[in-house]
Amino acid sequence: MTIEEKEQAIIDEFSLFEDWMDKYSHLIDQAKSLPNIDESYKTDEHLVKGCQSQVWLNAELNGGLVHYTADSDAAISKGIMALLIRVLSNETPEAILRAELSFLDTIGLKEHLSSNRANGLSAMLKLMKAYALGFQIKSKQ
Amino acid sequence: MNEQSLTRRPSTSALDVSSIRSMFPILQEKVYDKPLIYFDNAATTQKPKQVLDCIQNYYSSYNSNVHRGVHYLSQKATDAMEDARKIIQKYIGAELNEEIIFTQGTTGSLNLLAYSFCQMLKPGDEIIISAMEHHANIVPWQIACEHKQLKLRVIPFLEHGELDLETFVKLISSNTKLVSVTHASNTLGTINPVEEIIRIAHQHNIPVSIDGAQAIQHLPVDVQKMDCDFYSFSGHKIYGPTGIGVLYGKKKWLDRMPPYQSGGEMIKEVSFEKTTYGELPFKFEAGTPNIEGIIGLGEAIRFVQETGIQKAATYESELLSYFTSQLKTIPGIRIFGEAPHKVSVVSFLVDGIHPYDTGVLLDKMGIAVRTGHHCTQPIMKYFNIPGTVRASLAVYNTSSEIDIFIHSLERVKKMF
Numbered sequence: 422m423t424i425e426e427k428e429q430a431i432i433d434e435f436s437l438f439e440d441w442m443d444k445y446s447h448l449i450d451q452a453k454s455l456p457n458i459d460e461s462y463k464t465d466e467h468l469v470k471g472c473q474s475q476v477w478l479n480a481e482l483n484g485g486l487v488h489y490t491a492d493s494d495a496a497i498s499k500g501i502m503a504l505l506i507r508v509l510s511n512e513t514p515e516a517i518l519r520a521e522l523s524f525l526d527t528i529g530l531k532e533h534l535s536s537n538r539a540n541g542l543s544a545m546l547k548l549m550k551a552y553a554l555g556f557q558i559k560s561k562q
Numbered sequence: 563m564n565e566q567s568l569t570r571r572p573s574t575s576a577l578d579v580s581s582i583r584s585m586f587p588i589l590q591e592k593v594y595d596k597p598l599i600y601f602d603n604a605a606t607t608q609k610p611k612q613v614l615d616c617i618q619n620y621y622s623s624y625n626s627n628v629h630r631g632v633h634y635l636s637q638k639a640t641d642a643m644e645d646a647r648k649i650i651q652k653y654i655g656a657e658l659n660e661e662i663i664f665t666q667g668t669t670g671s672l673n674l675l676a677y678s679f680c681q682m683l684k685p686g687d688e689i690i691i692s693a694m695e696h697h698a699n700i701v702p703w704q705i706a707c708e709h710k711q712l713k714l715r716v717i718p719f720l721e722h723g724e725l726d727l728e729t730f731v732k733l734i735s736s737n738t739k740l741v742s743v744t745h746a747s748n749t750l751g752t753i754n755p756v757e758e759i760i761r762i763a764h765q766h767n768i769p770v771s772i773d774g775a776q777a778i779q780h781l782p783v784d785v786q787k788m789d790c791d792f793y794s795f796s797g798h799k800i801y802g803p804t805g806i807g808v809l810y811g812k813k814k815w816l817d818r819m820p821p822y823q824s825g826g827e828m829i830k831e832v833s834f835e836k837t838t839y840g841e842l843p844f845k846f847e848a849g850t851p852n853i854e855g856i857i858g859l860g861e862a863i864r865f866v867q868e869t870g871i872q873k874a875a876t877y878e879s880e881l882l883s884y885f886t887s888q889l890k891t892i893p894g895i896r897i898f899g900e901a902p903h904k905v906s907v908v909s910f911l912v913d914g915i916h917p918y919d920t921g922v923l924l925d926k927m928g929i930a931v932r933t934g935h936h937c938t939q940p941i942m943k944y945f946n947i948p949g950t951v952r953a954s955l956a957v958y959n960t961s962s963e964i965d966i967f968i969h970s971l972e973r974v975k976k977m978f
Contacts, residue, residue, distance in 0.1 A: 441594060441926040446977050449919075473934045473949055474918045494948065495916035496978065497923075533922075 424516055427508045428524035435528040444529065448500035455503035456510070458490040469548055471541025474498045478545055480552035485560075486511050487553055491545075501525075501533050501542055509549060514560070517553035522546075571961045572880035576873045583958045585610040585865075596928030599963045604748050604776060604907050604954030605932050606798045609862070613802060616861040617854050627850055629827060643853055646860025647843070653863045654793065655784035656810050660842035663816070664851055667807035668775040669698040671794035672742070674809055674846060675771055676702035678819040679740060685711035688737040692717040692725055692754075693944065694747045697937040699773045703742065717743070719944075723750035723899035730759065734766055741770045742792075745777035749938045749952065750899025751882075751907035753777065760789050769815060775799055779956065780878055780905040782871045785810050797855060802862030806855030809846070816842050823848040874957040881955050881964070882906040888968045892975065898941075898950055906955040909936075912971070915978050917949045923977065924951075927970040 422430070438444040458467065462479045469476045474495035481488050489506045493499040508524070509517050525531045534543050583589050586608045591598045600608060620642065626635035628643050647662050656662060665671040680689075680703075689703050693716050707714050715738070717730045725743070741763045746753045760770045769791035774783060778795040785793050792815070797806035811819075821828055821839055825848040830838040839845045866874070885908055889895055894913030912920055921933030934949040935942045942949060953967065 442923070442973065442977070445923055445926060449977060474916060475948075495918040497919050 424508055424512060424520045428522070431504055431507065432524050432527050441529075445497070448504075448530070449496045450500075451503040451507075452496050452499035453503075454507075455492070455499055456488075456490045456506060458492045462490070463492065469541040469545040471498075471544070474541065476502060476541050476545045478502075478548055478552075480549070480556075482514075482556045482560075485513055487514055487517055487556060489549060489552075497533065498542055501530060502545070504530075505546065505549065509553075514553040514557035518550060518557065570880070570884065572877055572884055577869070577877045577957070579877070579958065579960055582869060583960075585612070586958055587611055587614070589958060593928050593930075594926060599929040599966060601953040601955060601959065601963075601967065602930045602932050603779075603956035603959075604799070604936075604952065606804065607779060607801045607956050608958070609803070609858075610801055610865045612865055613858050613861045617803065617858045620854050620857050625853075628853055629844075639853055642857050642860075643851065646856045646863075649860045649863050650808060653783075653867065654778075654808075654810060655786045657786055658813055661810055661813055661816065663809040663811065663843045663846045664856055665794075665807045665809050666805055666852070667796040667798070668696075668773060668794045669796075669807075671807050671809035672698050672771075672773065673702045674822040675742075675792055675794070675811075676706045678822045678846075679815075680706035680710050680712060681820050682818065683710055683712055683739050686713070686737055687739045688713045688715055688735065690715045690717060690730070690733055690738055690741045690743075692719065692743045693940050694719050694723070694725070694750060694752065694938065695742075695744055695940075696748050696773065696775065697939070698775075699742055699744060700940075712739075713737070719750075719752075723747065723752040723901045725752075725754055725759075727755070727758065727762075731762060734763070734768065738763075738766065738768050741768055742773070743770070744773040744775075745783075745793075746774075746780065746905045746907075747899065747938075747941075748776045748907065749909050749936045749941050749950065750901065751904035751909070752899055752901040753781070753903040753905060756790065757788055764789065769812075776905055776907065779866070781875055791815055797859035797862060800859075800862055801865055802859040803855045806852045806859050808859075813842065816846070821845050821848070825849045827851070869957060878906040878955060878957060881959060881961065882908070884961055885953065885955065885964050885967075888964055889971075892968065892972060894975070898945055898947075906959075907952065908954070909950040909952045911947065911950055912975055915974065917951045919978075920951045920971070920974055923974045924967075924970055927973070929967055929970055 458477050458479050463477045467477045467479050476493040478491045489510045491502045588608045624635050624638040626639040628640040651659050651662050715733045718726045720726055745756055756772050763770045771792035772790045774793050774795040779800040791812050793810040798804040828840050828844050828848040830840050896911050898909040917933040932952045
């Protein structure tokens with residue numbers, strides 16, 4: 422599945438819910454499928470500190486594909502992370518860097534990535550792309 | 563307070579809440595197609611129509627710069643601004659008009675005070691604050707301490723959120739030059755015994771500054787009766803505009819203190835050799851003031867006077883009791899700040915749910931609350947928590963809104 426196809430699958434899933442609370446229930450369920458970061462990586466080095474909630478992120482390159490693991494102390498942040506990882510994990514650095522990730526806007530969760538939000542997710546998305554960029558540069562060396 | 567009085571719904575007989583609500587256009591708004599329930603009043607209060615009209619009227623009919631113009635509009639704007647100063651002076655019971663200094667808000671007032679007052683101090687002098695202060699009553703003192711090599715002493719608070727006055731007395735020494743504490747805590751809701759703190763400090767001839775940001779909108783304040791030396795508050799937390807605040811100071815102190823910011827308005831005479839400063843209050847009001855803010859704040863105070871601050875205080879205290887008792891019916895709720903005297907601010911956590919999650923989900927049900935550390939990180943460290951959910955009520959909130967809130971919170975709980 423391409424990144425766009427994975428995004429579309431999520432959009433289809435969320436379109437089943439009209440009510441905000443159902444949408445968020447589904448998001449919180451997503452949190453449970455998040456590939457959890459190894460406890461030993463839950464250090465300041467992997468921490469994106471928001472004003473209110475914190476997110477830990479790690480990335481590894483295996484066979485040319487990036488694999489992300491993460492965790493957060495807030496369930497909603499964790500749910501958003503799970504969606505982003507569903508879309509971006511197992512992709513090449515090039516594909517990750519190209520991804521526009523408009524699906525969050527379509528399903529109405531974009532606000533969590535805006536700079537107004539105190540959850541650190543906006544900085545975290547930048548970090549996901551920074552990892553991809555790092556792997557890309559490294560593989561060209 | 564007995565159990566029955568705790569669970570009783572607030573009586574609306576003393577206050578016509580529905581007519582008060584009709585004065586606030588924003589309260590008719592819907593968010594996500596749901597009627598707005600605004601429980602974030604400790605962050606900022608909504609504005610009654612008379613304040614909005616007053617600002618609109620200023621810009622539509624007499625906008626002009628103040629104090630210097632000889633023309634009609636300038637005179638009218640100056641009069642309106644100075645009338646507002648008098649309204650505020652009378653409202654807080656200040657002896658003199660010139661003891662009311664306009665600032666950008668409580669933060670602006672405290673920065674002015676910390677900078678200017680500490681200019682008069684020498685290395686080794688000490689300032690006492692408390693552990694429940696907003697960052698705005700911590701950081702300006704820290705900066706002043708660094709510049710002037712002063713020491714900052716901190717009054718701790720006890721588990722229920724009351725200041726530890728025994729320790730306060732022990733912290734006082736011959737080096738203590740000022741005490742700066744909050745009237746009411748923005749996170750715990752505690753109303754501090756400021757009269758007692760002032761009495762103790764004055765026995766040692768130490769002046770006291772009170773941060774009134776969370777008290778001015780809830781309680782009658784009389785600075786002469788309280789005998790504080792300084793009192794700070796923000797316009798936007800008492801139904802007025804943002805960007806305007808007040809520093810009240812006793813004239814004897816303001817006369818001695820050097821200016822904070824400089825420029826136009828605050829001078830008497832300028833030459834390249836020497837500049838002399840203007841009289842109070844202008845010595846502390848450099849530049850063109852926030853004229854619309856000042857006039858708007860005057861009108862907001864008029865609204866509070868018309869409503870009756872004592873009636874509002876009684877009603878809000880009933881709302882607080884009802885809110886607290888209803889909240890306690892939900893299993894797994896932990897309330898932070900249970901002092902016997904509180905303003906209508908309730909900080910809490912739902913067991914196992916991050917405050918951010920609670921805040922986001924309540925928002926989707928049309929309820930505005932604040933989540934996080936509320937600019938009081940030392941309080942969060944004391945309780946070892948990342949933050950709280952804070953519901954803060956104002957005179958236009960109702961018991962039926964509280965019922966919806968409780969129902970919504972139960973719904974949030976079921977999602978985890």
